[in-house]
Amino acid sequence: MKNLRKSMILGIALVFVLSIILAACGNKAEGKTLIWGRGADTKSLDPAQVTDGESLNVTRNIYDTLVDYKDENTEVGPALAESWKTSKDQKTWTFNLKKGVKFQDGTDFNAEAVAFNFERWMDKKNPYHKGGEFPYYGYMFGGYKGDKGHVIKSVKAVNKNTVQFKLNEPQGPFLANIAMPAFAIASPKAIKADPEGLGKKPVGTGPFKFESWKKNDTISLLKNKDYWKKGYPKLDKVIFKSMPDNSARFTALKSGEIDVMDGLNPDDAKTVEKNNELKLAEQQGMNVGYLSFNMSKNTPVKDKKVRQALNYAVDKKSIIKSVYSGLATPSINPMPDSIWGFNKQIKDYPYDLKKAKKLLKEAGYGKGFKLELYAPSDPRPYMPDGRKVAEVIQSDWKKIGVDVKIVSFDWQTYLDKTGKGQHEAALFGWSGDNGDPDNFLYVLLDKDNTRTPNAGNISFYKSEPLHKLLMKAQRSTDKNERTKLYEKAQKIIKDDAPWVPLVHSTPGIAYQTYVGNGNFTHPINYSKLAQVDIKK
Missing domain, CATH: 3.90.76.10 (Dipeptide-binding Protein; Domain 1)
Known part of the structure; x- marks a missing residue:
């Protein structure tokens, strides 16, 4: 009986040890697996249905x-x-x-x-x-x-x-x-089998094919062995892991739990540079972070003088120093100067509280007013901490009598509410999709794009003079003519002030040194992973 008990114990122990070995072998059987840590989950895996980077960064690989x-x-x-x-x-x-x-x-x-x-x-x-x-x-x-x-x-x-x-x-x-x-x-x-289901079970021709999606956790993709680009992809599997907290995500990178992370806190960039096991890629800042005034709401921001006053009352340098640790430049126009057609002659509204107060008084708001400001709770490439940006602006505007209430939502809810125009003012941003001025000016500020429930122009700003310029520029195939038209358009936008353009950030992507061939500095920030390899 004792021998039988010993045999049973030994057997159980052997099964336990074998299960560990098999689990380890199972992990190895995954081959080259890349785990990408990111700030928020995907909205849909049907690329035609989304505008957010968290979705398109995944679909670009399918x-x-x-x-x-x-x-x-x-x-x-x-x-x-x-x-x-x-x-x-x-x-x-x-x-x-x-x-x-x-x-x-x-x-x-x-x-x-x-x-x-x-x-x-x-x-x-x-x-x-x-x-x-x-x-x-x-x-x-x-x-x-x-x-x-x-x-x-x-x-x-x-x-x-x-x-x-x-x-x-x-x-x-x-x-x-x-x-x-x-x-x-x-x-x-x-x-044809399920048009709505494509958002959950995508089928493309890309380097990776869909395996699974655990909401607010992971999306797993497998190597497409029949990919038309011979020799690619190099990886066997890619896992996109949602980790909303930037610091927790960075800790996971340092511990080796993940291989790549975006949404790096600007303060952590210096830490990456000092770590021999990590590398830092700074993307070209083809983006803009901005504060949008919802001009369709019956609030004081319908008045141009009020919008101009609020522009004068934002200290962009303070935002860059306290939130971006210097890894950003002040935004003057709705697009960065790396895009052709940028109007270099336009001067920004300087930080001038006296001028701001004067304009508010002229508009009939000398005693100030209350305004609700949406701030994203999830980190974005153009805004690593929306709440902190909102708090700086809240402090600035309090000095001119404007009482700001900050409201935050998870990213998907945020997109839904701003796309429907439920905000009074909102912090938002845009990462350029194609390097053309049209992708910033027309998409974000033309009257055509005030359609709900997915408005691109969340200011609901409708300027007929601007629309005429943007249409003429869009229909022209002469780059010189288009440049002049976009320069004129930016003058109108600056004067009408539907936004406070805040910053153009330099987003950081940190990754393990064994991750090779990652083109993480491309101005289009939806990363193609077909050429990425793991070299341990």
């Missing part, structure tokens, strides 16, 4: 676009389309597609698939126009089929490997627009 940005800049090069040509009036674009490419469900990628996706996005009467509002399509192409100003007239398959776009008007940024990750091509078979 899907491909017709054309893509080059590794070193925002110039456009081939992707699913090998080559293209345009008519003399630039209203007809013809793309020659790569042959032999398959979607991750085994179906063929072809011209019909491209036409199917664009028809789904543009036509609200299309039976597969489901799952959301397709906001980016409206932002970039002047609305939807039937809307005045809609850019794309038709998309048709000429043959299996040739697709042709007919435009109602030429569009200067057309090629740059279709390179955006929002316009990646999804499997028609998957869409």
